Amino acid sequence: MKIDPNYPTLRESNIGGLELIKRGKVRDVYRFDEGRLFFVTTDRISTHDVVYKDCIPHKGFGLTQTTIYAFNNTEDIVENHFLKSPDPNAMVVLETEQYPVEVIVRGILTGSAWRAYQKDGEVCGIKLPKGMKKNQKLDKPIITPSTKAETGHDVNITGSRARELVGSVWDEIEKVAIELFERGDYLASKQGGMLADTKFEFGKRGKYDLILTDEALTHDSSRYLNIEDWKTSFEGETEPDWIDKQLVRNYSEDLGFTGDGEPPILPEQIITGAAIRVLEVYHLLSGEELELPEEPPTNRRIARNLRKVVVKS
Ligand SMILES: Nc1ncnc2c1ncn2[C@@H]1O[C@H](COP(=O)(O)OP(=O)(O)O)[C@@H](O)[C@H]1O
Numbered sequence: 001m002k003i004d005p006n007y008p009t010l011r012e013s014n015i016g017g018l019e020l021i022k023r024g025k026v027r028d029v030y031r032f033d034e035g036r037l038f039f040v041t042t043d044r045i046s047t048h049d050v051v052y053k054d055c056i057p058h059k060g061f062g063l064t065q066t067t068i069y070a071f072n073n074t075e076d077i078v079e080n081h082f083l084k085s086p087d088p089n090a091m092v093v094l095e096t097e098q099y100p101v102e103v104i105v106r107g108i109l110t111g112s113a114w115r116a117y118q119k120d121g122e123v124c125g126i127k128l129p130k131g132m133k134k135n136q137k138l139d140k141p142i143i144t145p146s147t148k149a150e151t152g153h154d155v156n157i158t159g160s161r162a163r164e165l166v167g168s169v170w171d172e173i174e175k176v177a178i179e180l181f182e183r184g185d186y187l188a189s190k191q192g193g194m195l196a197d198t199k200f201e202f203g204k205r206g207k208y209d210l211i212l213t214d215e216a217l218t219h220d221s222s223r224y225l226n227i228e229d230w231k232t233s234f235e236g237e238t239e240p241d242w243i244d245k246q247l248v249r250n251y252s253e254d255l256g257f258t259g260d261g262e263p264p265i266l267p268e269q270i271i272t273g274a275a276i277r278v279l280e281v282y283h284l285l286s287g288e289e290l291e292l293p294e295e296p297p298t299n300r301r302i303a304r305n306l307r308k309v310v311v312k313s
């Protein structure tokens with residue numbers, strides 16, 4: 001698909017009539033009603049936990065659709081918070097009490113895990129075999145939890161620290177997270193892709209002590225690769241073409257941005273490259289191309305779609 005870098009984007013939603021609870025890095029969270037939230041996924045992009053001035057066309061749409069696809073295809077593994085999607089960029093979700101841990105599952109030794117391994121031979125307290133190479137596939141997926149920092153950067157912790165923070169449900173979280181990872185990897189493999197790593201968040205509510213929340217298996221929370229590309233680059237010791245935010249990260253790091261101060265303005269080819277990858281992740285998971293909505297994501301469109309469900313429910 002050809003991406004128009006000037007396609008109208010949604011940087012900040014403003015949905016009159018609903019109380020804004022939080023503007024996250026990507027999502028604007030509103031109160032829908034008692035016990036339910038209205039999640040608007042914007043086109044904002046962040047790396048190093050900092051939000052850029054530029055937006056990525058179709059990102060909020062792609063993330064929302066990928067998450068819904070992922071939820072619909074993992075319901076046999078765990079409950080999730082999704083209730084309905086009144087607008088292509090929005091979801092009504094069950095409000096949960098979030099467990100204060102980000103559950104990162106890795107199938108490949110890369111990124112911060114690779115850096116930790118090089119330094120200490122282990123990642124989040126998990127000892128790995130000697131002599132592993134960058135981007136090598138792990139024998140089996142591992143969980144490297146981190147704490148959800150309100151501001152600043154997330155901090156890696158060990159599994160036993162995570163268990164102290166969330167309680168005995170941690171054992172179930174680990175089991176479910178591995179199954180979710182394997183499902184994502186399996187779905188991507190049908191399109192010649194693989195899941196390198198991903199992050200899940202979980203919450204609890206009432207008698208449900210384990211609910212998959214937030215987003216799942218998206219361009220923002222995951223790294224995907226093409227299997228053939230990974231094999232060739234691993235053998236040739238070059239970097240594969242990451243189907244994630246890596247090209248934005250690389251662009252900024254080459255300019256010296258590592259999270260302090262203002263992030264750079266992104267050139268057109270980085271913006272369109274990121275947009276293509278957002279849509280490619282949906283294709284990798286589902287085997288289908290996303291059809292773009294006729295109307296760009298505007299506050300008017302979202303408010304209009306919201307009105308329809310509020311009147312009905
Ligand atoms: N079901 C839920 N109930 C309450 N909070 C949730 C739920 N699902 C996700 N959240 C929280 O909503 C926010 C989503 O916005 P996001 O842009 O991802 O924020 P962040 O910058 O913290 O990543 C996150 O803080 C996430 O933990």
Ligand SMILES: [Mg+2]
Nearest residue numbers: 024025026214
């Ligand atoms: Mg988030």
